[in-house]
């Protein structure tokens with residue numbers, strides 16, 4: 134019982150959400166259900182009357198009833214067809230709602246929360262299953278069918294009651310006694326109880342099995358998703374696959390998973406077929422019992438011959454209504470196994486409270502950022518990645534952050550950009566803890582080019598403006614500053630040329646060109662703080678030197694931070710901090726650090742040898 138309630142709690146909430154988006158969907162579906170039910174019972178009633186009139190030889194009146202029957206079917210049938218035609222557009226919309234809600238929520242969550250493995254599991258699980266099993270569209274379909282079945286049960290129950298209560302013309306004798314109201318009720322009640330017990334047994338036996346098969350299959354679905362989207366669906370991965378001859382390994386892996394998937398669908402089909410057969414047996418027994426009862430009533434003169442079709446039809450509707458509810462509940466249970474996690478995802482709160490104070494708008498760029506005793510540990514990891522980091526970013530200063538791989542440089546930037554929050558200590562902007570600021574306003578202070586920068590399969594201008602308004606002059610200026618103007622000019626549609634091939638016939642850009650576009654994007658933002666995390670990794674030494682020179686001019690009047698393996702970049706900076714195992718171990722200018730002969734000097738000398 135608790136399980137039934139929890140399924141419908143999820144269903145009810147989702148229906149409410151659909152209604153909240155479009156208040157016409159529910160009423161129109163309700164109307165369709167009501168019309169279809171009325172059509173059935175009007176048909177039953179009119180057919181019964183028609184048969185009785187024909188048997189009584191009242192042919193004129195019978196023709197009139199036949200006309201009513203035709204009109205009712207025509208009118209209600211047309212209305213239902215028209216409504217269903219409207220549903221076609223709605224179905225796509227309802228199907229899309231799931232993805233809209235999913236994305237809206239994902240964008241509203243902070244990066245740290247989204248990175249939690251259980252969150253991506255919930256997204257992947259419900260998205261994949263929704264694709265496989267119909268999601269919200271099927272939910273609405275099942276609820277409509279449940280409502281239809283309930284209406285059938287209600288109306289047919291009234292008719293069944295009426296037929297049971299009808300007194301036979303001859304109450305004597307065995308059949309006459311059986312056809313009396315009380316024995317009829319007992320007979321019908323017996324058939325009903327038999328059906329209830331039978332169908333409950335079928336539901337429990339097969340439902341649990343279906344659930345079990347479903348659960349055991351999730352892992353395989355996730356693997357197939359990964360292979361489809363991130364391995365086989367990514368052209369760049371194809372390069373590695375060919376170079377390393379991984380085709381056979383990946384093909385084998387995919388085939389194994391697909392084999393499991395085929396086995397899963399086979400098993401599901403077998404169980405579902407078994408469930409259908411078992412249901413058919415139970416419903417046939419119930420139908421046979423009902424027909425016998427109505428036949429008894431007709432033979433003993435309790436109802437007319439015409440009414441026989443009407444009542445037998447009603448009994449049939451009663452039985453199939455009960456089965457429909459059980460079957461739809463099974464379908465809903467299946468849907469709720471993945472819609473439950475989806476709703477949990479929608480209910481996920483951000484790990485940290487969001488601040489609300491606005492960031493002071495300053496034209497002089499006087500934004501002072503500082504780390505105060507900052508410790509940081511990635512979610513789910515044991516070790517501190519940053520330990521007691523203290524540092525003040527000089528306003529309009531140029532800061533270089535150096536250190537070995539894994540020393541914590543990118544993490545330092547991640548925290549500064551508020552992608553994560555310190556585990557201990559605080560980061561301040563003009564003396565105020567950055568957690569207190571409105572997140573969007575705070576982030577608007579930074580133009581960042583991450584090491585793993587991403588461009589999108591959108592036109593060049595959209596990649597540069599990144600959602601901002603299109604101002605061609607400014608875009609061209611940013612491209613010039615990032616040394617990307619020349620190659621963009623040569624593109625077939627200039628700024629309107631699409632990148633990559635995913636959305637449109639676009640161009641493929643080289644690693645260096647892509648990096649320049651990412652730099653132009655950071656510059657277009659015109660933020661007071663510019664951060665470049667390994668900005669020149671994909672550039673040759675000459676281009677790198679040029680970029681640095683240009684950069685230093687570009688960031689004039691702004692605060693800039695460089696993370697680079699290329700020590701030569703440090704020379705241009707006012708201050709250098711050296712990270713080692715999550716701690717700042719040295720800080721100062723190039724001259725002072727080099728003269729100190731510590732790890733900075735060693736790194737410098739090691740690289741100077743290669744440049745010599």
Ligand code: ADP
Pocket residue numbers: 511512514518536537538539540541542543544545
């Ligand atoms: P650097 O930029 O100096 O190469 P990072 O800041 O990227 O170093 O990484 C510092 C440490 O944090 C490394 O040990 C790395 O494995 C770990 N790390 C980085 N990102 C994550 C993450 N998202 N989850 C868990 N650990 C991470």
